[in-house]
Amino acid sequence: xxxxxxxxxxxxxxxxxxxxxxxxxxxxxxxxxxxxxxxxxxxxxxxxxxxxxxxxxxxxxxxxxxxxxxxxxxxxxxxxxxxxxxxxxxxxxxxxxxxxxxxxxxxxxxxxxxxxxxxxxxxxxxxxxxxxxxxxxxxxxxxxxxxxxxxxxxxxxxxxxxx
Ligand SMILES: [Zn+2]
Numbered sequence: 001x002x003x004x005x006x007x008x009x010x011x012x013x014x015x016x017x018x019x020x021x022x023x024x025x026x027x028x029x030x031x032x033x034x035x036x037x038x039x040x041x042x043x044x045x046x047x048x049x050x051x052x053x054x055x056x057x058x059x060x061x062x063x064x065x066x067x068x069x070x071x072x073x074x075x076x077x078x079x080x081x082x083x084x085x086x087x088x089x090x091x092x093x094x095x096x097x098x099x100x101x102x103x104x105x106x107x108x109x110x111x112x113x114x115x116x117x118x119x120x121x122x123x124x125x126x127x128x129x130x131x132x133x134x135x136x137x138x139x140x141x142x143x144x145x146x147x148x149x150x151x152x153x154x155x156x157x158x159x160x161x162x163x
């Protein structure tokens with residue numbers, strides 16, 4: 001194990017290294033940001049939207065006048081980046097998804113297939129959305145066959161074997 005003085009010198013070296021490293025230039029490329037960040041690239045580009053609320057003694061919520069309900073400086077979301085829901089699936093897409101799931105195709109692949117077949121490039125089906133859709137379909141088929149969601153997995157398997 002390193003001695004205390006050695007540890008201290010390592011920490012000192014790291015500190016100096018960090019101090020010497022050039023600072024990140026903020027305004028080089030406004031698009032060179034991770035899309036999941038919640039921070040504005042600079043203070044003057046911070047979204048002014050603020051919700052200030054208060055609760056009265058009568059247990060009623062009020063919106064304070066110094067609130068701001070307008071968003072600003074949010075980067076525009078690309079059309080294909082919008083997540084589609086189960087309701088957006090056309091009948092044709094629904095049957096395609098069911099067939100692909102029936103052939104044990106993973107939801108990530110099904111999502112890619114749907115994107116490939118989509119002509120207008122508007123929105124994407126997340127694999128989780130497709131997985132949930134398939135689960136819903138399977139549950140409906142089970143109910144139609146008299147297998148209730150309250151049954152245990154073992155009971156469901158026995159009933160499926162009896163079909
Ligand atoms: Zn905002």
